[in-house]
Amino acid sequence: MVRHAGWVAMVVAGVLFAADGFAQTQSRCADCHFANPGSVSASHLSEWDLSGHGRKNVGCETCHGGDPRSFEPFVAHKDILARTNPASPVHPTNLPKTCGTCHTGPLVAFQRSKHYELLRAGNKNGPTCTTCHGEAAGTRLSPKALEGQCATCHGAGKIAPHPEFPARARLADEGLREARALLKDARNAIARVKDAARRASLEQAAQQAEVPLIEATQAGHAFVYDQLDERLNTARARLAALFERLANPDAR
Ligand code: HEC
Ligand code: HEC
Ligand code: HEC
Ligand code: HEC
Ligand code: HEC
Structure with a gap:
């Protein structure tokens, strides 16, 4: 009964929202779920709320289905299947x-x-x-947490023992993070270059260093670590050349 009273209040709030012309395209799933603690684990809600998904309005319905425009639970939950x-x-x-x-x-x-x-x-x-x-x-797991995740299945004595996989994943992830940080530093330095033509040319070189990094992440999602290492090394070489140009203002 208490829960129903809550829903009625939320429906009224929903109408006010609509009358405002505000939030009509935004998902209402989260609003009701926050108002009904216990309908979902608190950690799931706060995880979502604090994430890029919450910030960018990637609503509950994008993963679960249902009708995000409705505040009527039977309509909102239509077509939502048990997980x-x-x-x-x-x-x-x-x-x-x-x-x-x-x-x-x-x-x-x-x-x-x-x-x-x-x-x-x-x-x-x-x-x-x-x-x-x-x-x-x-x-995004830390490299160490990633290693631990792989080890739950690939550690010695687990379901698919390959003790070399977890360590390799950690090393690769550390390398990716380091290269991404360098690319960011390079872009900050490029932004401070006064000569527009030189700045454009350096930015192009930064983009060329980013391509193999994106490909390395893809190789990671395919779990092909030889390819990941090769792409990462290409990115490193391009980053080194970029820093050399940045350190030498006479070169264009
Ligand atoms: C008016 C309130 C309200 C709205 C709107 C609402 N929910 Fe719910 N939802 C609940 C409550 C309360 C529960 C707990 C189960 C129950 O009593 O129905 C629940 C349960 C669920 C469950 C668990 C179902 C299961 O089988 O375990 C999921 C998933 C879910 N909602 C997702 C959504 C999504 C996605 C939307 C939007 C499309 C949505 N909800 C909109 C109140 C709401
Ligand atoms: C409806 C589109 C959509 C769906 C579905 C979706 N995401 Fe996202 N995801 C986003 C957006 C938007 C962001 C935020 C990007 C930003 O902050 O710029 C994001 C961010 C992320 C990030 C962080 C990326 C980064 O650069 O740090 C990860 C990881 C991620 N999502 C994984 C997932 C996973 C796993 C699922 C499925 C369980 C999922 N996403 C479902 C749109 C979506
Ligand atoms: C990026 C995808 C994604 C988004 C967005 C998302 N969920 Fe989930 N949700 C999941 C996944 C995956 C599970 C776990 C399914 C399983 O148990 O295998 C889950 C589990 C649940 C469960 C059952 C377990 C629990 O923790 O109670 C409920 C209820 C639920 N989600 C509701 C919501 C609500 C409400 C929102 C919006 C605030 C939301 N989810 C946003 C992916 C998502
Ligand atoms: C939930 C369990 C599980 C987790 C977690 C897991 N794997 Fe696997 N993985 C498997 C299983 C099962 C196989 C197939 C059996 C085998 O190859 O021995 C496999 C296969 C592989 C293969 C062989 C692929 C091929 O094409 O032959 C690689 C490489 C691999 N995993 C790497 C990883 C890495 C790296 C991680 C962590 C980032 C990871 N796995 C996490 C279960 C898991
Ligand atoms: C075994 C672990 C693992 C699995 C499984 C995994 N990822 Fe990732 N993912 C990572 C790691 C590690 C990174 C960070 C790589 C980097 O820094 O380049 C990442 C990066 C990302 C990013 C941000 C970078 C980008 O390319 O946009 C998104 C989004 C993402 N993953 C989504 C997904 C989706 C969707 C799936 C399922 C199809 C998935 N991931 C499966 C480990 C995983």
Whole structure:
């Protein structure tokens, strides 16, 4: 009963929103769920709220389905399947596709992996997107946490023992982070270059250093670490050349 009273209040609030002409296209799922603690675990809500997803209005419905315009629970929840239903968009085997509607690059790369084949075969003994990114948070694991995640399956004595995989993933991730930080430093320095032509030419070189970095991330999502290392080394070489040009103002 108490919960129903809450819903009525939320429906009224919804009408006010609509009369304002405000938030009509925004998802209402979260508003009601925040007003009904216990309808979902508190950690899931706060994870979502604090994430890039929450900030950029990637609403609950983008992963769960349902009708985000409605404050009427039966309408809002129409077509939402239990998460254990193999057809649910948040079932582990369907997550690559669900997340991949927005994150095409990671999806395409992940589809090349053995892990994806396992999921496709209905075998949940492989990682899916949320294994490394959290359910709603879009978290980026630290290199050490990533290593630990791989080790839950690839550590000695686990379901697919390959103790070399976790360490390799950590090293690769550390390398990627270092290269990304260097690229950021380079771009900050480029922004301070006064000569417009030189600035444009340096920015072009920065873009050329970024391409292999993006490809390295893709190789990571495909779990092909030889390719990742090769792309990372190309990026490093281009970054080194870029810093050399930045340090030498006479060169264009
Ligand atoms: C008016 C309030 C309200 C709105 C709007 C609402 N929900 Fe819910 N939702 C609830 C409550 C309360 C529950 C707890 C279960 C129950 O009693 O129905 C729930 C349950 C759920 C569940 C768990 C279902 C299960 O089988 O375990 C999911 C997932 C969910 N909602 C997602 C959404 C999404 C996505 C939207 C928007 C499209 C939405 N909700 C809109 C109140 C709401
Ligand atoms: C980026 C995708 C994504 C977004 C956005 C998202 N969820 Fe989820 N949600 C998931 C995944 C994945 C699970 C776990 C499914 C499983 O158990 O395998 C889940 C689980 C749940 C559950 C059941 C478990 C629990 O923690 O209670 C509910 C209820 C739920 N979500 C509601 C919501 C609501 C409400 C919102 C918006 C505030 C939301 N979700 C936003 C992906 C998402
Ligand atoms: C085994 C762990 C793992 C799995 C599984 C995984 N990722 Fe990632 N993902 C990472 C790591 C590590 C990075 C950071 C790489 C970097 O810094 O370049 C990342 C980066 C990202 C990024 C940000 C960079 C970009 O390319 O846009 C997105 C978005 C992303 N992943 C989405 C996904 C999606 C969608 C899936 C499922 C299809 C997925 N990931 C599966 C580990 C994983
Ligand atoms: C409706 C589109 C949409 C869906 C579906 C979606 N995301 Fe996102 N994702 C976004 C947006 C928008 C951002 C925020 C990007 C920003 O902050 O610039 C984001 C951010 C991320 C990031 C952080 C990227 C970074 O550069 O640090 C990761 C990781 C991520 N999402 C993973 C996932 C995973 C895993 C799923 C599925 C469970 C998912 N996303 C579902 C749109 C989506
Ligand atoms: C939930 C369990 C699980 C997690 C977590 C996991 N894997 Fe796997 N992985 C598997 C299984 C199962 C296989 C297939 C069996 C095998 O190759 O021994 C596999 C296969 C692989 C392969 C072989 C791919 C091929 O094409 O032959 C690589 C490489 C790999 N994993 C790397 C990683 C890395 C790196 C991580 C962490 C970022 C990771 N895995 C996380 C379960 C997992």
